[in-house]
Amino acid sequence: EDKVVQSPLSLVVHEGDTVTLNCSYEVTNFRSLLWYKQEKKAPTFLFMLTSSGIEKKSGRLSSILDKKELFSILNITATQTGDSAVYLCARSNLSSYKLIFGSGTRLLVRP
Amino acid sequence: DADVTQTPRNRITKTGKRIMLECSQTKGHDRMYWYRQDPGLGLRLIYYSFDVKDINKGEISDGYSVSRQAQAKFSLSLESAIPNQTALYFCATSDSSVMGAFFGQGTRLTVV
Numbered sequence: 001e002d003k004v005v006q007s008p009l010s011l012v013v014h015e016g017d018t019v020t021l022n023c024s025y026e027v028t029n030f031r032s033l034l035w036y037k038q039e040k041k042a043p044t045f046l047f048m049l050t051s052s053g054i055e056k057k058s059g060r061l062s063s064i065l066d067k068k069e070l071f072s073i074l075n076i077t078a079t080q081t082g083d084s085a086v087y088l089c090a091r092s093n094l095s096s097y098k099l100i101f102g103s104g105t106r107l108l109v110r111p
Numbered sequence: 112d113a114d115v116t117q118t119p120r121n122r123i124t125k126t127g128k129r130i131m132l133e134c135s136q137t138k139g140h141d142r143m144y145w146y147r148q149d150p151g152l153g154l155r156l157i158y159y160s161f162d163v164k165d166i167n168k169g170e171i172s173d174g175y176s177v178s179r180q181a182q183a184k185f186s187l188s189l190e191s192a193i194p195n196q197t198a199l200y201f202c203a204t205s206d207s208s209v210m211g212a213f214f215g216q217g218t219r220l221t222v223v
Binding site for chain 2: 004006009034041042043044045088090098099100101102103104
């Protein structure tokens with residue numbers, strides 16, 4: 001069954017630290033892997049990854065996909081308190097455009 | 112105005128009542144989705160629709176039904192609400208390129 005597993009479930013760091021969030025998935029007809037940030041309510045889109053080994057970057061956030069090993073990581077450098085959120089990853093496959101989500105990683109950045 | 116609008120934003124209802132959650136979008140997307148979110152379980156797909164008259168079950172469709180009244184409108188119904196349907200419900204849309212889905216602000220439903 002298609003499954004998306006995120007780790008760690010939660011993480012507490014101090015401002016300025018660098019964090020790495022992990023996402024692994026189980027699907028053979030893979031289309032894309034997406035990362036979202038969820039603060040108070042609606043998840044907001046961060047990255048979409050389709051090709052292995054190509055890093056997507058936006059400011060202090062970056063993400064990369066390894067299609068052979070079926071995982072992705074999301075890096076946040078020089079963390080700020082505003083980075084505190086739940087980070088969700090999701091995958092879509094070739095036969096369907098529906099997104100299957102992991103349970104999320106709750107990140108807390110302390111001042 | 113939000114691109115994806117959900118109503119109501121919050122709702123408390125009694126066990127056994129019928130309730131409808133509504134979603135409308137101005138993004139012109141074909142695809143619409145209903146998810147529920149429970150603590151520690153991420154987002155789970157209830158139903159999705161790729162076009163008007165196209166309805167597909169997701170991971171957890173039991174106890175729910177949907178209606179795609181128009182391209183821009185997708186409603187979720189609980190025919191007889193039960194307490195374990197207490198959750199945060201999200202509507203989302205995407206286009207045929209799918210890539211990121213766009214989410215509404217969520218409806219917090221409490222069944223007592």
